[in-house]
Amino acid sequence: MTTTRETLKSLRGRTAIVGAATFGCGECPGHTDMEMLAKAAHAAVADAGLTMADIDGLATASVSAVMWPLGVVEYLGLNPRYIDGTMLGGSSFVAHLLPAMQALHFGQCNAVLVCYGSAQKSSTFGRKEIVGLRPFLDPQPYEHPYQPQLPVSAYALAASRHMHAFGTTREQLADVAVAARAWARLNPEAYLREPLTRADVLASRMVSDPLTVRDCCPVTDGAGAFVLVRAERARDLPKKPVYVLGNATAVWNRQVSSMPELTVTAARQSGAEAFAMAGLTPAEIDIVQLYDAFTINTILFLEDLGFCAKGEGGAFVADGAIAPGGRLPVNTNGGGLSCVHPGMYGVFTVIEAVRQLRGEAGARQVLGANTAVAHGNGGMLSSQSTAVLGTADTL
Amino acid sequence: MSNPSTEPGVLARHQAELDRGRWLIQRCGACHRAVYFPRELCPHCGHLGLAWEAPSGLGTVHAVTTVKRKPADGGDLDVCLVELDEGVRLMSRVENRPPAEVRIGLRVRARVRVDEGRGLVVFDAVDERASA
Numbered sequence: 001m002t003t004t005r006e007t008l009k010s011l012r013g014r015t016a017i018v019g020a021a022t023f024g025c026g027e028c029p030g031h032t033d034m035e036m037l038a039k040a041a042h043a044a045v046a047d048a049g050l051t052m053a054d055i056d057g058l059a060t061a062s063v064s065a066v067m068w069p070l071g072v073v074e075y076l077g078l079n080p081r082y083i084d085g086t087m088l089g090g091s092s093f094v095a096h097l098l099p100a101m102q103a104l105h106f107g108q109c110n111a112v113l114v115c116y117g118s119a120q121k122s123s124t125f126g127r128k129e130i131v132g133l134r135p136f137l138d139p140q141p142y143e144h145p146y147q148p149q150l151p152v153s154a155y156a157l158a159a160s161r162h163m164h165a166f167g168t169t170r171e172q173l174a175d176v177a178v179a180a181r182a183w184a185r186l187n188p189e190a191y192l193r194e195p196l197t198r199a200d201v202l203a204s205r206m207v208s209d210p211l212t213v214r215d216c217c218p219v220t221d222g223a224g225a226f227v228l229v230r231a232e233r234a235r236d237l238p239k240k241p242v243y244v245l246g247n248a249t250a251v252w253n254r255q256v257s258s259m260p261e262l263t264v265t266a267a268r269q270s271g272a273e274a275f276a277m278a279g280l281t282p283a284e285i286d287i288v289q290l291y292d293a294f295t296i297n298t299i300l301f302l303e304d305l306g307f308c309a310k311g312e313g314g315a316f317v318a319d320g321a322i323a324p325g326g327r328l329p330v331n332t333n334g335g336g337l338s339c340v341h342p343g344m345y346g347v348f349t350v351i352e353a354v355r356q357l358r359g360e361a362g363a364r365q366v367l368g369a370n371t372a373v374a375h376g377n378g379g380m381l382s383s384q385s386t387a388v389l390g391t392a393d394t395l
Numbered sequence: 396m397s398n399p400s401t402e403p404g405v406l407a408r409h410q411a412e413l414d415r416g417r418w419l420i421q422r423c424g425a426c427h428r429a430v431y432f433p434r435e436l437c438p439h440c441g442h443l444g445l446a447w448e449a450p451s452g453l454g455t456v457h458a459v460t461t462v463k464r465k466p467a468d469g470g471d472l473d474v475c476l477v478e479l480d481e482g483v484r485l486m487s488r489v490e491n492r493p494p495a496e497v498r499i500g501l502r503v504r505a506r507v508r509v510d511e512g513r514g515l516v517v518f519d520a521v522d523e524r525a526s527a
Contacts, residue, residue: 145515157475157476158458208474257484
């Protein structure tokens with residue numbers, strides 16, 4: 001195991017994200033998933049100072065199409081030497097990093113495009129239809145008969161246990177949504193930007209208790225893409241490179257009923273391994289982008305990644321502590337809760353980290369940010385992938 | 396040649412027993428840990444020999460949510476995770492209490508309800524003092 005870890009450590013900082021872009025965040029009527037992906041992909045490649053002909057590696061996933069990478073190859077006119085269609089839910093685009101780093105390192109390819117697009121808010125066959133088909137296409141025969149409202153009920157069950165075990169309160173959950181909205185109000189790209197208070201969250205419609213509609217991310221359209229190259233090439237490209245210092249992925253379960261412990265996610269494993277690869281600790285991280293499909297996520301992942309002790313996440317996020325001006329900048333784009341959540345959000349954690357580390361984040365810019373964590377979650381607190389990113393100062 | 400095994404898979408076997416009103420979980424012949432949901436091999440040690448056994452049926456509500464629904468859609472619905480005394484957890488619901496009264500720590504006993512020939516494991520709260 002030591003040898004394996006040391007080998008992975010040798011990949012630290014050997015690849016960099018050199019292009020990143022979003023398209024159609026919020027509402028993008030009249031577009032297909034693929035059209036949105038293509039526009040984000042082209043913009044990310046252009047941002048990297050490259051052309052589509054330079055792309056010889058592809059990583060992508062879809063919530064509905066089973067052979068999605070084939071269609072992306074066809075649509076974009078690529079001839080990739082490296083293809084990763086690993087589908088782990090929303091964490092996929094963070095989990096796509098490490099295999100891409102290996103492919104680049106060993107010379108299998110020279111430029112990897114990681115990309116996602118979804119028109120699930122505006123398309124006629126949207127989230128409601130996808131959820132309705134899941135019992136047939138992806139049966140969970142030991143859960144579906146009890147009619148949980150998935151995914152929210154799974155996260156609500158975890159929240160109930162966290163509240164029971166640690167005294168976490170609905171007010172603390174609400175403060176996660178309030179902080180996300182405060183960041184979103186600084187981000188012109190964010191979907192939800194009207195003011196939001198703790199009282200608003202507590203008074204909003206209960207969906208699956210203890211989670212209200214404001215504890216849940218909205219359904220939006222959105223596309224995102226980024227481009228990875230080897231570090232030596234990154235230095236010659238126009239934008240400030242963002243180096244990948246560590247990445248690790250862990251899956252412990254699929255269904256919430258199979259979680260080993262409802263208050264501990266596999267982020268504990270992915271985070272420890274990603275930080276070990278990066279040679280950094282949570283205390284050395286300047287900005288944190290976490291997959292916050294629900295307010296409990298932010299609390300669980302801050303604990304599991306080591307930003308606070310297990311059970312202390314509620315107190316850690318309370319009273320504006322992760323909002324602008326707080327102790328730790330978390331989800332600076334507004335997160336899945338307020339910025340964008342087109343079915344799978346993972347790619348946007350990486351893109352916002354890149355924008356912050358480049359100093360391109362405008363009114364929400366965290367001054368002097370050199371290190372970032374981008375953390376993806378998938379399924380029902382099932383798959384977890386943690387990336388540690390840094391500027392040239394961290395090499 | 397077709398599959399030489401005439402035994403159905405564990406999911407079908409588990410459901411067939413439920414449809415007859417009987418609930419079975421599994422126990423590993425090698426590591427002796429209880430297993431649920433039913434598997435073809437032990438998720439703890441990889442052993443193939445999982446034996447069926449009837450659980451005690453007693454357990455504790457481990458996590459709980461009320462799915463808010465309009466009355467026309469059936470009204471509020473309890474969804475909970477129950478930890479059996481055997482040490483395994485499953486999703487289910489508590490039927491003899493209003494959803495708002497199903498709390499973590501509540502002691503419950505399993506019951507198989509059969510609707511239109513299809514069995515489903517549900518739970519009822521038990522009064523431990525009465526049964527003591």
